[in-house]
Amino acid sequence: MPVKRKAADDTTGRASKRGTPAPSTPQSIGSDDDYVSDEYDEEGDLIQLDAEEKQKAKRETAAIKRLADHTQFSKLSKNFQHSTLFKNKDFHRMPLKKDHENRPLWLDARVADGSSKGPKITLEYFAPNAAKATDLLTTIAEPVSRPAHFHEWRINEHSLYAALSVGLKGDDIINALDKFAKTGVPQEIKEFVHRNTLTYGKVRLVLRENRFWVESEDDEVIHRLLADPTIASCKAAGAEVETGVVQTRGTVIQGTAQAKGLTQTAAQGPEIPRDDPAAEQERMIAALRDEDDDEDTFRKTHSFEITQGHREQVAQRCLDMGLPAVSEYDFANDRINPSLLIDLKPQTQIRPYQEKALSKMFGNGRGKSGIIVLPCGAGKTLVGITAGCHIKKSIVVLCTSGMSVTQWAGEFKKWSDVREEDVASFSSTSKTKFKGEAGVLVSTYSMMCMDPDNNKAAHDTKEMLRWVRSKEWGLMILDEVHVVPAQTFRKVTDGVRAHCKLGLTATLLREDDKITDLNYLIGPKLYEANWMELANQGHIARVQCAEVWCPMSMEFYKEYQKASARKQLLFYACNPVKFQVCQFLINYHESRGDKIIVFSDNIFALEHYAKTMMKAYIHGGTSERERQEVLDNFQHNDMVNTVFLSKIGDTSLDLPEATVLIQISSHYGSRRQEAQRLGRILRAKRRNDEGFNAYFYSLVSKDTTEMAYSAKRQAFLVDQGYSFKTITHLKGMQELPGLLYRDPRERMELLSDVMLQSEDAAKEESIKGNLWSDMSTNQKKSLGRSAGVRRTAASLADMGGGGIMAPLYTERARGAKNEEKSAFFEKEKRRRINLEKKRRQEAAEAEVQASRGR
Numbered sequence: 001m002p003v004k005r006k007a008a009d010d011t012t013g014r015a016s017k018r019g020t021p022a023p024s025t026p027q028s029i030g031s032d033d034d035y036v037s038d039e040y041d042e043e044g045d046l047i048q049l050d051a052e053e054k055q056k057a058k059r060e061t062a063a064i065k066r067l068a069d070h071t072q073f074s075k076l077s078k079n080f081q082h083s084t085l086f087k088n089k090d091f092h093r094m095p096l097k098k099d100h101e102n103r104p105l106w107l108d109a110r111v112a113d114g115s116s117k118g119p120k121i122t123l124e125y126f127a128p129n130a131a132k133a134t135d136l137l138t139t140i141a142e143p144v145s146r147p148a149h150f151h152e153w154r155i156n157e158h159s160l161y162a163a164l165s166v167g168l169k170g171d172d173i174i175n176a177l178d179k180f181a182k183t184g185v186p187q188e189i190k191e192f193v194h195r196n197t198l199t200y201g202k203v204r205l206v207l208r209e210n211r212f213w214v215e216s217e218d219d220e221v222i223h224r225l226l227a228d229p230t231i232a233s234c235k236a237a238g239a240e241v242e243t244g245v246v247q248t249r250g251t252v253i254q255g256t257a258q259a260k261g262l263t264q265t266a267a268q269g270p271e272i273p274r275d276d277p278a279a280e281q282e283r284m285i286a287a288l289r290d291e292d293d294d295e296d297t298f299r300k301t302h303s304f305e306i307t308q309g310h311r312e313q314v315a316q317r318c319l320d321m322g323l324p325a326v327s328e329y330d331f332a333n334d335r336i337n338p339s340l341l342i343d344l345k346p347q348t349q350i351r352p353y354q355e356k357a358l359s360k361m362f363g364n365g366r367g368k369s370g371i372i373v374l375p376c377g378a379g380k381t382l383v384g385i386t387a388g389c390h391i392k393k394s395i396v397v398l399c400t401s402g403m404s405v406t407q408w409a410g411e412f413k414k415w416s417d418v419r420e421e422d423v424a425s426f427s428s429t430s431k432t433k434f435k436g437e438a439g440v441l442v443s444t445y446s447m448m449c450m451d452p453d454n455n456k457a458a459h460d461t462k463e464m465l466r467w468v469r470s471k472e473w474g475l476m477i478l479d480e481v482h483v484v485p486a487q488t489f490r491k492v493t494d495g496v497r498a499h500c501k502l503g504l505t506a507t508l509l510r511e512d513d514k515i516t517d518l519n520y521l522i523g524p525k526l527y528e529a530n531w532m533e534l535a536n537q538g539h540i541a542r543v544q545c546a547e548v549w550c551p552m553s554m555e556f557y558k559e560y561q562k563a564s565a566r567k568q569l570l571f572y573a574c575n576p577v578k579f580q581v582c583q584f585l586i587n588y589h590e591s592r593g594d595k596i597i598v599f600s601d602n603i604f605a606l607e608h609y610a611k612t613m614m615k616a617y618i619h620g621g622t623s624e625r626e627r628q629e630v631l632d633n634f635q636h637n638d639m640v641n642t643v644f645l646s647k648i649g650d651t652s653l654d655l656p657e658a659t660v661l662i663q664i665s666s667h668y669g670s671r672r673q674e675a676q677r678l679g680r681i682l683r684a685k686r687r688n689d690e691g692f693n694a695y696f697y698s699l700v701s702k703d704t705t706e707m708a709y710s711a712k713r714q715a716f717l718v719d720q721g722y723s724f725k726t727i728t729h730l731k732g733m734q735e736l737p738g739l740l741y742r743d744p745r746e747r748m749e750l751l752s753d754v755m756l757q758s759e760d761a762a763k764e765e766s767i768k769g770n771l772w773s774d775m776s777t778n779q780k781k782s783l784g785r786s787a788g789v790r791r792t793a794a795s796l797a798d799m800g801g802g803g804i805m806a807p808l809y810t811e812r813a814r815g816a817k818n819e820e821k822s823a824f825f826e827k828e829k830r831r832r833i834n835l836e837k838k839r840r841q842e843a844a845e846a847e848v849q850a851s852r853g854r
C-alpha cells in the first residue's frame with residue numbers, strides 16, 4: 001500500500017481521521033468519496049432512499065416552493081434585489097443547495113481593492129462534516145479567527161501554494177470547496193484560485209549541493225526566463241538547460257506510528273553500520289518503495305544553474321515577471337554537506353498536530369522555509385528537533401536568552417539520539433564547538449548579531465562567529481521568531497548560510513505591523529494550530545478567562561483625571577479596590593491549593609502589592625541568585641504559593657506548577673503579551689486531572705483607559721476561541737478578614753503615596769538585552785482600532801468548573817451598568833462644563849483688568 005501518512009485519531013474526535021494529503025498521495029479531492037456528497041449522511045454512510053420516498057420529497061419541495069413564491073417575504077426579497085440595506089453583503093442571489101444544512105461552509109468572494117487578503121470562508125463548526133471541512137481548510141487556507149461556533153478562514157496565495165505542494169491542483173481545490181459549501185463556488189473565487197495556482201510554484205529556486213538551480217516542469221517557462229536579459233546574465237557560465245526526472249517521495253515524519261512501522265520493516269533487512277546516515281536514509285527510502293512503488297511520483301523537470309550570490313536578483317526578477325519563485329532545499333540529494341547522525345529516540349512520539357505542521361514543511365519531500373505557529377507549551381521545541389532529524393544536516397538554533405540556550409541543548413539530548421559531543425552552544429557564558437563535521441549549535445540572536453570584525457568583541461566570541469559563518473547549515477531554527485526585528489534578523493541571516501529556515505512562535509503578532517516582514521525574511525506561515533482544540537484534546541491546559549472590573553473610589557478617580565496620561569497608569573494600577581480583589585483572589589486560590597503568578601508591568605505597583613501582602617517578587621533588577629531562589633521555592637515549597645512577576649516572566653518561563661494567573665498591570669493593548677502570559681499556565685502539570693481548570697484573571701480599573709487597552713489585548717485570545725467573562729462583584733470580599741484598604745485613612749495614604757511619585761515611576765521597565773523593547777512605540781497608536789472583543793455575560797457558575805466558584809461572583813447587569821455609568825458621567829460632565837465656564841469667566845475678567853491697567 002502507499003506511503004500514506006495516516007492521521008492519528010484525535011482524542012476528541014473532532015478532527016477527521018484523514019490527515020493532510022501527503023505529496024506521495026496526490027489525491028484529486030474531486031474524486032475522493034471521503035468527502036460529503038448529496039447521497040451521504042453526516043457519518044459518510046450512503047443514504048438509501050427508495051423511489052416512493054424520493055417522489056414524496058420531490059412533491060414536498062415543489063409545494064414549499066409554490067408557497068414561498070406567494071409569500072410576502074418573497075415579494076419583499078424581490079424588492080430588495082438592489083437593496084441599499086445590505087450593500088455588497090447582499091448574498092440572496094446565491095441560491096442555497098438543497099442539502100445546505102449538511103454543508104458547513106459559507107463562501108464570500110468579496111475582497112477589498114488592494115487588500116492582500118483573499119476570499120473569506122466561514123465554517124460552521126457545529127455543522128455535520130465540520131471536521132472534514134477543517135482538514136480541507138487547514139490544507140488550503142489560513143485561519144483568521146476561531147471562536148467556539150464559527151471559524152473564519154482566508155484563502156491567499158501562500159496558502160494555495162502550500163496546497164499545491166501537497167499535490168493538489170486548482171480544480172481539486174474548487175471541487176472540494178464546492179462539496180462543502182452551502183452555495184455554489186462564486187466565479188470570483190474560481191478565478192482567484194486559478195490565477196494563483198496557475199503561476200505560483202511554477203518556478204522553484206532549488207538548493208542542490210550548495211548550488212542554486214532555477215527549476216520548472218514547464219519547458220516554455222524556462223525559455224521565457226532565459227529570454228529575459230537580467231536572468232540570462234545570472235546564469236552560471238557555461239551552464240545549459242538540463243532535463244531530468246525528479247522523484248517525489250512520500251514524507252514520513254519521524255516520531256509517528258507510521259515511521260515506527262517502517263523502522264521495524266527496515267530492521268529486518270541487512271545490518272547497516274550506524275555511522276553511515278546516507279545508507280540509513282537509502283534503507284528508509286527503499287522500505288518506502290517496497291511498501292508502495294506505484295505511489296511515488298516522477299516529474300520531468302528542466303533546470304539551469306545560476307551563479308553564486310545572484311539568488312535574490314533572480315527571485316526578484318521572477319516576481320516582476322509574474323512567476324513567483326519558491327525556495328526549496330533538496331536535502332535528500334545533498335551529497336556535498338556532511339550528514340548529521342541524528343534520529344528521534346525510539347520512544348519519542350510526536351503528536352498529530354506536530355505531524356501536520358511538519359508535513360506542511362516537508363510536503364513534497366524537500367524542505368520549505370516558513371513559520372509554524374503553535375500555542376505556548378504545545379511542543380514547538382520537539383517540532384524543531386524533528387525537522388532537524390528529517391533533514392539530517394548541521395542545525396543552528398537561535399533563541400532569545402542564555403537560559404533558552406541551555407534548555408534547547410538539553411531538549412536535543414532528551415528527544416534525539418544526537419551524540420553529546422555533537423551539541424555545541426554559543427552564548428555569553430558558554431562557547432563550545434562540535435568536533436565532527438556536522439552538529440547542532442544553539443545560540444542567541446544577540447550573539448549572532450555581533451560583528452566578527454568588531455574590535456570590541458572578545459577574542460573567543462570573534463572566533464566563534466567566524467567558525468559559524470564558515471559553515472553550511474542545513475536548518476536554521478528561529479525560536480520566538482515574532483520578537484526579532486527585521487534589522488536584527490538581517491544581520492543574522494546575512495552572515496550565516498542556512499539552506500532552510502524554520503520560524504517557531506505562539507503568537508505571530510506584532511502591534512507594529514512588522515510581522516509581514518517575516519514572510520520574505522523567512523517564508524510563509526506553514527501551519528497554525530487551534531489553541532482551543534489542543535486544550536480540548538488535553539495537550540495544553542483548559543483555561544477560564546475573566547476580566548474583573550474594579551471600581552475606583554471617588555478620591556482616586558478625581559486625581560486620576562487630573563494626572564498626565566503617563567501617570568494615570570499609576571492610579572489605575574494602584575486602585576485600592578484592585579488591591580482588595582487581588583488579595584481576595586490570592587486568598588481564595590491559595591486555600592484551594594493553587595499556585596499563583598501575579599503579573600505587573602509597573603514596578604512601583606509590583607513592589608507595593610508584593611510587600612504589603614508579604615509575597616515574593618521578581619523583576620529585572622532582582623539578582624540571578626535571588627530569582628532562582630524564589631522560583632525554586634515557588635515550585636517546591638508548600639509555603640510559597642504566590643509569586644509576583646514583572647514582564648521578565650512573560651516568555652520562556654517554565655513553571656508547570658502555576659495554575660492561576662492574575663494580571664494587575666500590563667503593557668497597553670499588547671495582544672501578544674496577553675497570549676504569552678496565558679501561555680504560562682497552559683503547561684499546568686495538572687491539566688489532565690478530571691475537571692481541572694486553570695484561571696486567568698485580568699484586573700481592570702473601571703471607567704479608565706485601562707478598559708480600552710484590556711479589550712484590545714483580549715482580541716487574539718478571543719480569535720483562538722477563548723471567551724472572557726466579566727466579573728463586577730466578588731461575593732464575600734468585604735467579609736475577608738484582614739482585607740487591606742478597608743479604612744479610608746489607609747486609602748488616603750496610598751493615594752498620597754501615588755501622588756508623590758514622579759512620572760518616572762510609571763515608566764516601562766527596561767530590561768538589559770531585551771530584544772523586544774523597541775516595539776512599544778506604536779502600540780499606543782494602534783489602540784484606536786476596534787478590538788472586536790467578545791465578552792460573555794453567561795453564567796459564571798461554570799467559570800470554576802462544576803460551579804465551584806459560583807457563589808463568589810455577581811455578574812454584570814448590562815442595563816444597570818449603563819445607568820450607573822451615565823449618572824456618574826452626567827454629573828462629571830456638568831462639573832466640567834461649570835469648571836470651564838468659570839475658567840473662561842476668570843480669563844475674561846483678567847483681560848479686562850489688564851486692559852484697564854494699560
Ligand SMILES: Nc1ncnc2c1ncn2[C@@H]1O[C@H](COP(=O)(O)OP(=O)(O)OP(=O)(O)O)[C@@H](O)[C@H]1O
Nearest residue numbers: 349350351375376377378379380381382506652679
Ligand atoms: N510529542 C510530545 N510528547 C510528549 N511530550 C511532549 C510532546 N511535545 C511536547 N511535549 C512536552 O510539552 C511541554 C512543552 O513543550 P515546549 O517547551 O517545547 O513548548 P513550547 O511550545 O516551546 O512552549 P513556549 O512557547 O511556552 O516556550 C514540554 O514539557 C514537552 O516535553
